[in-house]
Amino acid sequence: MVKLMPDTKPYEMKEENINKASKALKAMGHPLRLKILCVIGEQELPVMDIVSKVGTTQSNISQHIDILREKEIITSRREGSKILCKVRDPNILKLMEAMQATFCPVN
Amino acid sequence: MVKLMPDTKPYEMKEENINKASKALKAMGHPLRLKILCVIGEQELPVMDIVSKVGTTQSNISQHIDILREKEIITSRREGSKILCKVRDPNILKLMEAMQATFCPVN
DNA sequence: ACAGAATATAGTTATACAATGAAATGGTGA
DNA sequence: TCACCATTTCATTGTATAACTATATTCTGT
Numbered sequence: 001m002v003k004l005m006p007d008t009k010p011y012e013m014k015e016e017n018i019n020k021a022s023k024a025l026k027a028m029g030h031p032l033r034l035k036i037l038c039v040i041g042e043q044e045l046p047v048m049d050i051v052s053k054v055g056t057t058q059s060n061i062s063q064h065i066d067i068l069r070e071k072e073i074i075t076s077r078r079e080g081s082k083i084l085c086k087v088r089d090p091n092i093l094k095l096m097e098a099m100q101a102t103f104c105p106v107n
Numbered sequence: 108m109v110k111l112m113p114d115t116k117p118y119e120m121k122e123e124n125i126n127k128a129s130k131a132l133k134a135m136g137h138p139l140r141l142k143i144l145c146v147i148g149e150q151e152l153p154v155m156d157i158v159s160k161v162g163t164t165q166s167n168i169s170q171h172i173d174i175l176r177e178k179e180i181i182t183s184r185r186e187g188s189k190i191l192c193k194v195r196d197p198n199i200l201k202l203m204e205a206m207q208a209t210f211c212p213v214n
Numbered sequence: 215a216c217a218g219a220a221t222a223t224a225g226t227t228a229t230a231c232a233a234t235g236a237a238a239t240g241g242t243g244a
Numbered sequence: 245t246c247a248c249c250a251t252t253t254c255a256t257t258g259t260a261t262a263a264c265t266a267t268a269t270t271c272t273g274t
Contacts (some may be wrong), residue, residue: 033269046251047252048249048250059251059253062250062251062252065251078245082250083250
């Protein structure tokens with residue numbers, strides 16, 4: 001068994017890690033949100049930059065960013081008049097690399 | 108930028124890979140479905156085994172398995188009276204290992 | 215051909231998500 | 245302090261998901 005719940009047998013499984021992981025996957029499992037994450041990558045980007053790179057309404061992006069923040073996928077801080085967003089956990093970027101390997105056939 | 112869409116600039120981005128990836132993430136982003144995947148791992152398992160290991164109704168599991176099949180995360184084949192399910196793409200298991208690294212703090 | 219096991223499907227109901235447009239907040243520079 | 249830019253919040257509406265129960269289908273062994 002792939003151990004998202006290390007050192008447990010099926011019937012004794014702690015659900016905790018499953019739940020954390022599935023919440024994060026759910027948060028990332030929306031095309032706009034995934035695109036937001038791709039666009040941010042290792043950078044710190046102001047919301048309006050994300051809006052223009054991703055391409056939908058500012059309000060819509062703002063709400064998706066909020067979801068990513070709630071789910072602790074990204075963080076943001078104010079700098080002057082702008083809010084800068086970045087991916088919170090380097091492991092998330094790792095995860096995205098794994099997705100790239102999985103879903104991006106080599107040209 | 109993390110390249111889920113290799114060799115493209117933001118405005119020229121093909122959406123294709125983003126869409127594939129987000130569909131898969133969405134499919135995996137439900138606790139029961141993630142648990143199903145963990146339980147199957149590298150094995151081939153009959154539905155009833157999954158039911159008993161995951162622990163909800165047969166009907167519910169069947170429907171989630173169906174979703175995983177539609178989204179091409181798992182495949183299944185009949186052997187005698189049983190339907191055996193397995194994870195379709197080894198890359199999905201890789202992805203799950205990456206999730207494990209991300210979401211399972213070491214004990 | 216029949217009984218029973220294994221799995222799938224359907225119908226229903228409740229809940230969650232997504233997109234939109236309009237309005238509100240908070241910071242900045244003249 | 246006023247006008248403006250960046251961002252958030254709100255209300256609404258439509259659509260998608262989830263769970264449940266009951267029923268149907270398909271195979272197996274006798």
